[in-house]
Amino acid sequence: MVIVYHQNNKVVQVQYDGKHIDFEELNIIQALFKIADSYSDQLIIWCHIDLKANLNLSKLQEIFHHNKIMASYNVSESSFLSEAIGYVDGAPFVKINKEVCYPAWQMSNSVGGIHASVLLSFKNKIKESDDFDYFLNSLAKLAMPAGLLCYSESAFLNDFSDKKENNKQSLFVLFRFVKQHYKVSWIFLLLLNLFLYQKKIAFLPFITSLFYRRRAINIDFLNNIEVQSSKKVLEKGTVDVIIPTIGRKKYLYDVLKDLAKQTHLPKKVIVVEQNPNHESTSELDYISDETWPFTIKHIFTHQAGACNARNLALAEVDSEWVFLNDDDNRFGIDLIEKTLENCVKYGSAVSSNFYPRIDEKRKVDHVNQVDFFGSGNSFITSNLLDKVSFRMGFEFGYGEDSDFGMQIRNSGVDVLYFPSPEITHLSAPTGGFRTKPVLAWQNDVVQPKPSPTIMLFNLLHKTPEQINGYKTTLFFKFYKVQTIKNPIRYYSNFQKQWVQSLYWANELKNKK
Template sequence: MIIICHHNNKVESIIAYESSAYLDVCNESIAQNIVRLARLFPDDLLFWYHKDCQEDINWEALPELFNHKKILLSYGGTTNYIPSEIGYVDESLFVNPDKESVYPTWQMSSLVGGIYGGTLNALEADKLIDTNFDYFLCSLAKIGMPHGLLCYNEPQLLKKITNRSSGEAGIYSLFKFVKEHYRARWILLLFVNLLIYERRFPVLACLYTVFFKRKKPDVKQLDKIQMELKTKSRVSHSLDVIIPTIGRKVFLYDVLKDLSKQTIIPKKVIIVEQNPLEGSTSELDYLEKESWPFQIRHLFTHRTGACNARNQALQHVEQEWVFFADDDIRFEKDFLETAFKQIGKTGNSAFTICCLRKGDKPVSANIFQWTTFGSGCSIVKREAITDLRFDDRYEHGFGEDADFGMQLRNKGCDILYLPSPELLHLKAPVGGFRTEVMLEWNNDRIKPKPSPTVMLFKLRYNTKEQLRSYKTTLFLKFYKHQEHKHPVKYCNNFKKSWERSIYWANILRAGK
């Protein structure tokens, strides 16, 4: 490990941890020193900290925290370097990390953190150098995350939560960051949103961006860095499967057959069959007529809804892992075996697996940090979801899977996307999400826009700036689909629909 101590935006000392030898400090920026050290020590962890944090560093925890080489950790105290206005261009959950728990984010900090030298080289960090170390780190994470670099806010780097901060970027740095890491049109949207919602007119900051271009380093070398744990532990293969189903008898049978042919057989399959018709009974006769190599727990209910069905199933989970499965997927006989091999590489507890319709192209060939949660294509450790439930305020709407994912992240459990193995999603024409359900707002004279369940999710998890940006983009998106193009009339109608969406979302919010 190479330890870099800095103060006043300059490197004060560099120490080789194992030998306690002091290394030369170059009269350059912190970022330039880090990049130089990465070339000299590609196999070593490069660990930096601000001089004021020296007494609080949790040295004993570092070997476990940096358990593989495809990781970037930092902790920045109470604030983010890139300010909250970034929400006007970025609606992702990575913008505003929970500062008190481990949380996926590209908001890195110079206060304390680390990355392996070889990983820094693979990201072509020399092309990202900036005089401000915080800017350099945020740039590194923003570019690396989509390609499989796991980036986290990690408070365990220090022995205690601190109120210290490494500062916040100004308006010029914000516009520069947007220009270098997002499409050019987002510069205009940032400017417009600041003008509309904050009555600010940052025309000079906007013009300042003409001196910069988008950063696109070649990160293909990152693929060659394997996500192999240094301290490996055997991953248990004990697994329960939960499947909510409605009106898909034939499709569910195929799923059960695929499970029965697995090289790793599940211990139990929990099926929640829904049929809203009074007096109806189960149509799944093959559950009793045929012999299955796993226990089947069959629950029947007249109440429809995927949230309720999955919550019922979760009460019967007993094994170490849970496979959340749809009732219209297909997979190869080595699906679970391959999944557990991938899981064993990461040490993580929650995974959404590549699930494609026929003809679809994969999102990525890399394991990376996923932005949502696939409630029909995920494998999660039972201990991570012991006290979690699918929020029934989203029932028959949109957002229950994304909300469940946020519950996991707020517990400190990241969700990784597995590009392999793959699931085939048949998108069967009947099922629970296609049952006609009358929601309270369906008869509202003013139709809420967006859906109140979508608004509920955004009110709960988005920043103020992200919600405003969503409003702007939704306004622009739907304008071209209007029959009446009169801008004033459209603006008034949109405002009313937005307000009704917030009204119903707040009613849903108060319901729990």
């Protein structure tokens, strides 16, 4: 391990395995690449000299448990890029929970690290910046989609408090970053949003950004770096499977048969059957009529709703892992075995597998951090279940799985996407006795826009800038498909719908 201490973008001290080594007085970025050339099999840590006494050396191997990890921790209350980046980027990686290990591409020069092999793979891919923070943010933003796992990691520092510096936040830097890392249309939206919500006229930063070219790298540039995590995520290897179902007897039978053929059999399958008809009884006769190579826990309820059904099932889990399945999935015989192997390889406690519909082609072929979570195609360790649940405010709406994923991330656990093995989602027709729920707002004179559950997700998990950025894009997208074409009338109506959505989202917050 090589530790580089720096100040004012210059190297002031270098240690290798605890011993001081000679170095040239170089710019910190040049020094990192030179050190990576000389120590190509080593982890490279950077640390501001003022934080040297606080560096938690005992945690570094735990943080970097395999070679495709980049992590840092920002001691400042403000990020290098201003909060206005939320007008452009709506992903969950922007609102960082600094109390835990949290997936984030926004890196800091305060303290952090990366393996030399990753740095060398990045060498000469883009023009180096003189600003260390800009370089780190650019590297992470470009490399995260390519499979570099990037984190804000609070464990870097020991006994740290009050040493917070305020970074200078420049709109010139922000516009440049957006122009170099996003589609060009986003600089126009950034300009508009800054004016709408902050009354800032940023023409000069906007114009200046036009002289920068977009940065791009080959999505496969990290493929030669081997991954084998030292983090232990599997001991017993026991798996429970949960399946909520309603009116899909035949499809559920196929799912159970796929589970019965697994090379790594589940210990228990928990089926929650729903039928809102209070005169009804279970139609799943094959659960008791056939012999299965696992225990089936069958719960029958007249209360419809996926959130309630999944929570009932999760309460019955007692294995080390749980597979969140659906009643219209199909998968190969090695799904559980291969997924657990992937989790061990990456030290991942949560995975969401590729989940195509029939004939859907896979677009991403490598493991990476994702902004979604699938409630029908995911594996999680059961020790997370005392921290997360399906929030009932999302019942019969959209976003319950995304909210569940955000609860996981905010508990300090990342969600990784595995391109294989895949789980095919048949998107089967709904059962004949499903009833359309009566939503509290469906008879309102002014219908909420967006859906209150979408607004609820935004309120719970996004920054004010992200919410306002979403509002602007929704305004333009919705204009194309609604009937009011008079711009003034449309704007007035949209504002009323937005307020109505906010009202109902706040009502849903407290729903049990």
